[in-house]
Amino acid sequence: MGYTAGVHKKNDGVSRRGFIAKTTIPAIAVASGIGVPQQADAASPAGGAAAGPITAHGPEPFRISLTVNGVVHDLEVEPRVTLLDALRERLHLTGTKKGCGQGTCGACTVLVNGRRIDSCLTLAVMHQHDEITTIEGLAHGDELHPMQAAFLEHDGFQCGYCTPGQIMSAVGFLAEKRGLDEATIREQMSGNICRCGAYPNIVTAIQEAGKSA
Amino acid sequence: MHPFAYARATSIDEAIATVARNKSARYIAGGTNIVDLMFDVVERPSTVVDINALPLGAIEKRPDVLRIGALARMSDTADNGDVRAVAPFVAESLDASASAQLRNAATIGGNVLQRTRCSYFRDVTQPCNKREPGTGCAALGGENRMNAILGASDTCIATHPSDLAVALVASDATIETLGPAGRRSIPIADFYVKPLHDPSIENVLHHGELITSIDIPIAPALANSHYLKMRDRQSYEFALVSVAIALAVEGGAIRDARLAFGGVGTVPWRSHEAELALLGRAPTPEAFEHATSIAMSGAVGREHNAFKIPLIKRAVVAALSKVSA
Numbered sequence: 222m223g224y225t226a227g228v229h230k231k232n233d234g235v236s237r238r239g240f241i242a243k244t245t246i247p248a249i250a251v252a253s254g255i256g257v258p259q260q261a262d263a264a265s266p267a268g269g270a271a272a273g274p275i276t277a278h279g280p281e282p283f284r285i286s287l288t289v290n291g292v293v294h295d296l297e298v299e300p301r302v303t304l305l306d307a308l309r310e311r312l313h314l315t316g317t318k319k320g321c322g323q324g325t326c327g328a329c330t331v332l333v334n335g336r337r338i339d340s341c342l343t344l345a346v347m348h349q350h351d352e353i354t355t356i357e358g359l360a361h362g363d364e365l366h367p368m369q370a371a372f373l374e375h376d377g378f379q380c381g382y383c384t385p386g387q388i389m390s391a392v393g394f395l396a397e398k399r400g401l402d403e404a405t406i407r408e409q410m411s412g413n414i415c416r417c418g419a420y421p422n423i424v425t426a427i428q429e430a431g432k433s434a
Numbered sequence: 435m436h437p438f439a440y441a442r443a444t445s446i447d448e449a450i451a452t453v454a455r456n457k458s459a460r461y462i463a464g465g466t467n468i469v470d471l472m473f474d475v476v477e478r479p480s481t482v483v484d485i486n487a488l489p490l491g492a493i494e495k496r497p498d499v500l501r502i503g504a505l506a507r508m509s510d511t512a513d514n515g516d517v518r519a520v521a522p523f524v525a526e527s528l529d530a531s532a533s534a535q536l537r538n539a540a541t542i543g544g545n546v547l548q549r550t551r552c553s554y555f556r557d558v559t560q561p562c563n564k565r566e567p568g569t570g571c572a573a574l575g576g577e578n579r580m581n582a583i584l585g586a587s588d589t590c591i592a593t594h595p596s597d598l599a600v601a602l603v604a605s606d607a608t609i610e611t612l613g614p615a616g617r618r619s620i621p622i623a624d625f626y627v628k629p630l631h632d633p634s635i636e637n638v639l640h641h642g643e644l645i646t647s648i649d650i651p652i653a654p655a656l657a658n659s660h661y662l663k664m665r666d667r668q669s670y671e672f673a674l675v676s677v678a679i680a681l682a683v684e685g686g687a688i689r690d691a692r693l694a695f696g697g698v699g700t701v702p703w704r705s706h707e708a709e710l711a712l713l714g715r716a717p718t719p720e721a722f723e724h725a726t727s728i729a730m731s732g733a734v735g736r737e738h739n740a741f742k743i744p745l746i747k748r749a750v751v752a753a754l755s756k757v758s759a
Contacts, residue, residue, distance in 0.1 A: 272447035274455050277481045280437030300440035300482065303469070323470050330535055336509075338539045342469045346440050347462070347484050390535065397509075397534075411669035412533025 278346075285349050289314065290358025300346050305329045307345035308355060316356035316385045320414070327413035330386040330393070331355050337393025339412070356385035359392065367433055368392050371426040379417035387413045391427045401431045435472045442484040446612060446644065452483050454614040454642030461485050461644065463505055464540035466532075467548045474556050476549070476565055490543075490646055493517065498652055501610075504543030504645040508598075509534065511542055520652055521605055523659035523678050527597040530663040533670045543645035545598050546609070546625075547637070551672050552581060552592035563589045564633040579738040580672065585700035586734065590633035592700060594626065595672050599702040601661050604678040604694035605650045613643030622648075626701035633700075655682035655690040662753040663696070664745060673697035675746045677753040681717060688712045693725060693750070698733070698742055705729035717759035719751045726750045 279300040286295050289312060296311050305322075308314045308331070317340060320328030324342040331340045332354040359366035368388050371377070378384040390413045399405055406424050415423065443449030453459040460479040462468055463486055471477035491505040495516040502511055511517055512528035528537065531545070554560040554572040561570035573581050573591050581591040602622050609620045620638060627635050639645075650656070659680035665671040676696035682689045691712040694704040708729035715721045726747045733743050 272445050272451055274452040275441045275443060275448050275483075277439035277441035277452070277483075279439040300438055301435045301472070323473065324466055324533075324536055327533065327535060336538045337535050339466070339533075339535045342466045342536075343539060344440070344462070344465060344469065344482075347442075347465065347486065350487075393538075394534065408669050409534050412535045 285346055287345065287348060287353060289353045290355060298345050300344060302345045303341055304343045304345045304348055305340040308340060314355050314357050318382055318385055327390055328383050328386040330389040330413065332389060332393055335396060337390050356389055368430045371430040375422045375426040375429065377423040377426040378419050383413060383415045387415065387423055395431050395434050401428050436475060436478045438479050439481040440484065441481060442487060444487050446488050449483055449485050449488060450613060450642055450644055456481055457641060459483060463544050466536050466540045467544060471549060475558055476556055495520065500650040500652060502542050502648045504541060504647055506542045508537040508540050508545060521650055521656040521659060523601045523661040523680060524605065526661035527601040530661060531597045542648055545596055548596055550592035551595045555592060564592055567632050567634050577738060578736050581739050582700045583698050583733040583735050583739055583742050584703050585628045587630050590629035590700065593697055594699065594701050596702065597663060597673060597676060597696055600676055600694045600696035601678045602648060603702040603704045604680055604692040605656055608649045609645055610647045610649055611643045612646050613640055628700050653690065655680040655692055658682065658757050660753050660756040662749055664749050675742050675749050677749045679753045679757055681757045681759065683717055683759055686716055687714050688717055693729060695746060698746060719754060722750050722754050723747050
């Protein structure tokens with residue numbers, strides 16, 4: 222699959238809004254008897270004119286932009302490319318890990334508009350309007366994010382494979398403001414599996430980062 | 435994953451028009467179920483229509499109904515103060531579902547349409563009448579620990595996996611839809627279809643019909659409700675059995691009782707006979723054990739899942755202790 226990828230800082234050169242406007246899927250007029258029956262139009266909550274089917278893109282690759290860690294990336298992807306694969310294979314942001322590929326392990330956790338999700342169960346093309354944060358976007362230069370520092374301080378890992386997902390999930394968890402007791406943390410972090418069993422230290426790290434947050 | 439085309443809808447009408455004209459088109463919202471099924475090539479849509487931009491995410495309390503927009507995320511619905519006040523068991527059923535990451539992505543509309551977790555359904559090398567009608571059911575004589583004891587047939591014993599749907603069935607919710615033939619309001623009791631002849635048909639939605647909201651009629655019993663889920667591990671696991679209970683008691687006698695069960699039925703299971711047996715009685719564990727026996731009267735246990743019949747009685751008694759009697 223060929224693709225091109227361009228990088229530009231947000232609001233530098235091509236603006237994100239302008240880029241999206243250019244790539245927005247156009248609605249086409251209803252023609253040749255594919256229209257919606259009258260009842261649906263009458264029942265439309267929008268109450269507007271009848272809308273016809275919209276043109277789909279793909280399955281061949283098409284151009285999208287993704288805003289990752291504040292940087293707008295232009296790339297071409299097939300619709301079937303997951304957000305995880307776009308991050309890793311196209312943008313070479315390999316900090317986000319692929320574990321199970323079915324939403325079970327949480328190794329692929331990223332923040333989308335500040336909320337944690339599994340990037341393996343969503344399509345890259347669905348996130349052109351979103352702000353995506355990966356593990357690479359947490360630190361400020363050489364200054365670690367407090368959650369990264371807490372994981373280091375408390376040995377919140379052994380092999381490290383699940384760690385980017387654990388940290389992104391933990392950052393998302395703190396933003397949800399659900400409290401810091403151990404039972405809450407264990408329940409709310411149950412979507413992140415650690416085969417090394419570093420859970421006690423992960424809980425401690427989250428508690429410490431949460432106290433200073 | 436098979437290749438497919440993608441369209442992002444910006445209006446409800448164009449979303450419906452796009453899916454309705456193409457038999458192999460599917461809606462996509464959170465994606466947590468359909469993307470997984472596309473990996474397993476159980477789902478092979480030619481086109482997916484992204485509905486995330488549609489204005490269907492609001493949760494709105496009206497005088498007599500709580501309306502949850504189809505695109506409300508599971509996490510936002512569980513955290514919503516009106517949901518927690520009107521029907522705590524709806525929020526609890528969501529809290530007990532999936533993981534935090536999945537709850538942030540998955541929607542209410544998608545949740546009630548999620549496909550079974552029967553492992554044979556997801557394994558395309560195995561016979562499965564739900565996936566390929568007419569091929570048989572590998573679960574009947576296979577690993578059926580997670581499978582149904584109620585509403586099954588010799589064609590299919592797959593459970594419906596949604597926790598939320600169990601609480602919604604107990605709530606007398608309605609599924610509000612818009613489709614090529616117009617608007618419908620479908621009582622959830624009429625929404626799910628048991629697997630008799632064609633287990634691939636799981637609900638009464640027509641192709642292209644879109645869930646716009648789920649409406650819960652406000653009732654005093656729902657405010658005194660609880661959802662209890664029993665599973666092989668404490669978190670992030672599907673139910674072995676689950677219970678949605680809601681209770682209104684006046685002067686020591688039950689005035690309104692709702693009892694619905696998850697993990698046991700091919701559809702979210704509610705027993706009106708069991709509820710009727712509770713009316714006017716004192717809310718004692720014995721009364722609820724008796725009611726549960728009525729609800730389970732047609733239950734068929736198989737090699738690995740017969741334990742569900744005694745377990746569900748204990749679950750009901752445990753759930754009863756969590757509501758005020």
